[in-house]
Amino acid sequence: MGEKKHKLLIIGPTHGVYGGMEAFMIAIAEAAMQWEEYEVRICFKLVKYAKAEANLINAAEKICDKVDFIDRGSLKLFNIIWWADILHVQNTPPDVIFTAKLLAKRIFLTIHNWRRTEKNIHNILWGYAAKCADKRWYNSKFVWDTWEPIKKSNKSDAFPTVSKFSSGWCAPEKRMGFIFLGRWIENKGIEEILRAYALNNFDVEKYPLTILGDGPIRPVVLKLKDQLNLQKINIPGFVDAKTKEELLISAKWLLSPANTKEDMGLTPIEARSVGVPSIVTRDGGLPEAGGPAAFIAEPGDVDSLAKCMQRAMIMSDEEYLKRTILAKDSLKGFLRPIEFYRKAFLDKE
Numbered sequence: 001m002g003e004k005k006h007k008l009l010i011i012g013p014t015h016g017v018y019g020g021m022e023a024f025m026i027a028i029a030e031a032a033m034q035w036e037e038y039e040v041r042i043c044f045k046l047v048k049y050a051k052a053e054a055n056l057i058n059a060a061e062k063i064c065d066k067v068d069f070i071d072r073g074s075l076k077l078f079n080i081i082w083w084a085d086i087l088h089v090q091n092t093p094p095d096v097i098f099t100a101k102l103l104a105k106r107i108f109l110t111i112h113n114w115r116r117t118e119k120n121i122h123n124i125l126w127g128y129a130a131k132c133a134d135k136r137w138y139n140s141k142f143v144w145d146t147w148e149p150i151k152k153s154n155k156s157d158a159f160p161t162v163s164k165f166s167s168g169w170c171a172p173e174k175r176m177g178f179i180f181l182g183r184w185i186e187n188k189g190i191e192e193i194l195r196a197y198a199l200n201n202f203d204v205e206k207y208p209l210t211i212l213g214d215g216p217i218r219p220v221v222l223k224l225k226d227q228l229n230l231q232k233i234n235i236p237g238f239v240d241a242k243t244k245e246e247l248l249i250s251a252k253w254l255l256s257p258a259n260t261k262e263d264m265g266l267t268p269i270e271a272r273s274v275g276v277p278s279i280v281t282r283d284g285g286l287p288e289a290g291g292p293a294a295f296i297a298e299p300g301d302v303d304s305l306a307k308c309m310q311r312a313m314i315m316s317d318e319e320y321l322k323r324t325i326l327a328k329d330s331l332k333g334f335l336r337p338i339e340f341y342r343k344a345f346l347d348k349e
Contacts, residue, residue, distance in 0.1 A: 007083060008032055008345060011043040012090025016050040018059055020161075020266050021090055021112055027163035028088065030063040031338045037346070041066035043080050045093065048072055081105065086345050089133075097129040108345060109133040110161055113263050114146040114284065135344065140264045140285030159336045160264055160289065165273035170249040172275070172324050173317060177208035178309065179251035179276075181244070181267045184215030189257030189281065189305075191224055196306035198228040200313075207313055210234040210247055245274075252320070253312050254278040256286060259299035265289030269335075275328040279308045291334065293327035 010025050010032075025042060032040045042064050046052065052069045060067045070076050073095075081087065081099050086106045089096055091113060100107050109130060116123055130136060130147065136156045138144035144158040178197070182188055190211065197209050209230075211221075214237050225233065239247070248254070254271035255278070256262075262284035269289050271278055280290035281299040290296065295312060297304040315323075 003037070005039040006037055006346065007041070007085045008038045008088065009041050009043060009080065009084035009086070010088045011045065011080075011096055013047055013093060014044040014050065014052070014056070015047055016044075016052045016056060018053070018056040020163075022056055022059075023163040024110070024161045025090060026060055026063060027338065028341055029060075031341070033064060035342050038342075040064055041068070041080070041083065043068040043070060043077075045074075045077070045096070046071050088341070088345065092126045092129040092133075094125040094129040097132050101132045106345075107133045109136045111136060111138045111143060111147060112161060114143045114261055135347075140288050142261075142285040142288065143263050160266075160269055160334065162266065162269060162335060165270060166245045166248065168245045168249040168274055170274075172252075172321050175250055175252040175276070176206070177210070177251055178253050178255050178279075178312075179210045179212065179247060180255045181212045181248065181270075182256075183213055184217045184221055186217060187258060187260045187300075189255070189259060190217070190221055192257050192259075192300065192302050192305050193255050194221070194224050194228055194230060194233075195302045196309055197233070198230060199302065199306040200310050202309075202313070204230075204232040208234060210236070210251065212236060212239060212244065212247065214238055248276060249274045251276055253309075255309075256290070257281045257297055257299070257305050258283050258286060260284070262286050262289075268294065269331070272327040272331050275324040277323045277327040279305070279312060281305075288334075291327060291330045293323040293330065 010029050012021055012025055014022055029040050029042050032038045042060055046069060068080055077095065078099060081103060084105055087100050088108045090110055092109060092111060097107060138147065138158040139161040141158045148156060180190065180193055184190055248271060254268060254276050256265055256268050258281055260283065265286040268278040268280055272291055277293040278290040279295045279297060280286040281297050283299045287296055295308040297308045
């Protein structure tokens with residue numbers, strides 16, 4: 001008879017769509033399914049009014065045979081936590097953490113979002129819940145500093161939360177122009193990108209601009225594109241994974257000029273994995289995500305972004321090659337391999 005398996009519950013909130021946090025949870029679960037010492041379960045706790053979309057359900061059920069979607073305040077939560085020996089919790093939901101603490105479960109937190117400073121019951125409970133964990137892992141030093149601004153706990157650490165990266169590659173001399181990846185929402189820097197691109201008066205054939213994604217500010221973006229006479233830039237909307245990879249690896253620079261107190265910045269890390277350096281803003285965790293090869297502009301500053309873009313395009317081939325190598329190689333000391341969690345969940349220290 002084999003040794004008793006450790007029951008690992010990976011649990012976190014969701015709006016029901018397949019996003020960065022959900023992809024991270026699924027990636028951990030997929031790896032843990034191969035670790036013989038674990039029995040794995042995923043639980044997505046739906047926020048108010050949310051419903052699980054088919055792409056999220058299918059992605060989770062494809063890799064794990066125990067998947068739960070529960071509504072806020074569901075009585076089923078207690079039974080799911082009772083089942084587990086170890087919880088890997090996303091952020092700091094008090095209902096999950098206090099229940100797990102009451103049941104003497106081991107609790108590991110990955111905290112994805114910077115801490116708000118308003119004095120209210122919600123923030124007080126979240127702060128106390130965070131202290132109940134055996135270990136706390138923040139997805140950037142920026143986020144860590146907002147939660148532990150004065151003294152860092154010996155139970156804490158900071159490193160990016162990532163899932164699967166592209167394995168593609170394009171020779172640096174064949175790459176062209178700029179690319180933006182992300183949802184079209186306010187303060188992600190899309191309008192600044194268009195204005196900076198127009199300010200430089202780039203030749204669209206030599207220095208193309210591709211803006212992937214879609215979102216609620218689409219009418220604003222399209223109107224500004226026409227006002228700036230940028231009809232020839234590439235706006236394909238949402239694309240499949242293969243097309244996204246092809247567009248990313250063939251770009252010279254990724255643009256991520258947010259002005260949102262970005263928690264981490266997954267797209268610059270994704271770009272670095274294929275040797276594409278980034279232009280980011282001095283915003284939240286973006287400088288960390290962009291790494292030593294990135295150019296850094298000031299948030300919301302079109303002139304600053306335009307200067308970075310101009311500098312990027314006049315760079316010599318030799319300097320660009322150095323930056324593309326630095327972008328990729330510097331990830332080695334920045335990311336944690338997925339096997340890190342295998343040992344960490346059983347570590348009693």
